[in-house]
Amino acid sequence: MEQQNKDRIILHCDCNSFYASVSLLPYPELKDKPVVVGGNQQTRHGIVLAKNEAAKKYGIKTAQTIASALKVCPDLVILPPQRQRYEYFSKIINEIYNSYTDLVEPFGIDESWLDVTNSCHLFAKDGKELAYMIRERVYYETGLTISVGVSFNKVFAKLGSDYKKPNATTVISRENYKDIVFPLKVEDLLFVGKSTKDALNAMGIRTIGQLAATDRELLEDKFGKHGHDLYIYANGLEKSPVQPFDAKREVKSVGSGNTFSRDISGLEDIKPALMVLSEQVGMRLRKHGLYANGVQITIKNPAFVSFTRQKQVQSTNVTENIYKAALELLVKNWNVKMPIRALTVTALDPSEEKRVRQLNLFETAEGQTDEKKENLQKALDKIKDKYGRDAVQSASVMKSDLFK
Ligand SMILES: [Mg+2]
Incomplete structure (x- = not known):
């Protein structure tokens, strides 16, 4: 009984079509027209990075080419990406969340979890009413709409914010979770x-x-x-x-990139390049006591057109795991025979704790192996700090001319 009374009140707040909505703020007259963010406005090339509801109705999808989107929707409005504005609005919105609780955990640029267990009663009669208030305030102060899930854990709260969009609240309680989830x-x-x-x-x-x-x-x-x-x-x-x-989580990603002295192509070039970049990312994560929860690669071709793919990974700061994920992404999504001029490996969504372990009741054999690798790598990092990187560089990388 007592356990039940201690249920937490977790809100998951998710901005609706964040990139497109922020880009559209200065153009209210375009709101109901099909709009995408991305590509190059002059050349009308490139890919769709985000779209609004109206563009979605034409079947336009993220990552499709602007050219093919224009074919299905000749009146499509194309707006340029504005990274600084996205970050600015993300900051404003998280500041609003922070005025209701100090437990605000961003999950990407446009989503955050809020634990309002101890503060909810100061503002509202329950989580649902507080969700409504926060939605109103975000809209009033920014012009953006959010969807909110209210539940007793983070996973269900996130399902709640996805359940009904845009501009909605969904409560997933102990009473209704079986019906909804x-x-x-x-x-x-x-x-x-x-x-x-x-x-x-x-x-x-x-x-x-x-x-x-x-x-x-x-x-x-x-x-x-x-x-x-x-x-x-x-x-x-x-x-x-x-x-x-807190300030430490300001680190949104840890990346390492290189523009090569020549175009590289083929796995014999790509593998050592990815290994070096993954190692640099792993070292930085380990130095800051962080774990990656996703890995991203960015490839630039000789014309400096860039291509990005990412995937989630089990929390890790082991070089080998980052490398494996990066290589898998590249092989799956890129023709390895095509020339590459620049390559970046990025650890996404770093956390101070291993997300999975924290949920786990026991350590599996796999987890222990990771632990051993991590300790070994920390020891090697110290040697590298002292004697330079080359002291323990792997043979394939030493042979490569790419980083000279
Ligand atoms: Mg969103």
Whole structure:
């Protein structure tokens, strides 16, 4: 009984079509016209980075080429990306959140979790009313709309903000979570990417309810630590805290890039290049006590047209894991025979703790191996700091002329 009374009140606040909405603020007259952000306005080339609701109705998708979007929608309005404005609005909105609680954990540029368990009563009668107040205030102060999920854990709060958009509040409580959450598709759940979705579907598990009803040990056998988390997430047992908004988390990503002395192509060039960049990223993460929760690669061709892909990873600062993710992204999404002029590897969404371990009741063998690798690498980092990078550089990298 007492445990139930201590339920937390977690809000997940998500800006609706953030990039397109921010870009459209100065042009209210375009609001209902199909608009995309991205590409180059003069040449009308490039890709769609974001779109508004009206553009969505034409079937325009993020990452498709501007040229193909113009084919289905000749009247399409193309606005340039404005990175500084996105960051500015992100900051303003998080400051609003911070006036309701000091436990505000941003998740990307346009989403944050708020733990208002101890402060909610100061402003409103319950989480739902507070969500409404925050939505009103964000709209009043910025002109942007947000959707809010209210629940007793972070995973369900996030499902809530996704459930109804735009400009809506969804409460997922102990009373209604089975009705709301269980019919949803497994891929709606946090950290269920394409490969996990496919594997779950192959097991006949399509909904979160089916996942919740699956034997935990079966999921652990199949997916390891991640399987344990999936079971916990689906059953509403997730307990990870909302991290306080502090200066340390200002680090939004840790990246390392290089423009090469010549165009590189082929795996014999690409592998050592990625290894060096991954190592630099890993070193910086370990130095700051951070773990990457995603990996991104950015490729520039000789015309400096850039191409970016990213994926989520289990929390890590082990070079080998970052390298594996970066290589997988590149091989899957890029013709390795095409020339590359510049390459960047970025660790996304760094956290001060390993996200998965914090949810885990026990250490798996896999986790311990990671631990060993991490300790070994920390020792090597110290040697590198003292004697220079070349002291322990791997042979494939030493042979390469790319970084000379
Ligand atoms: Mg959003």
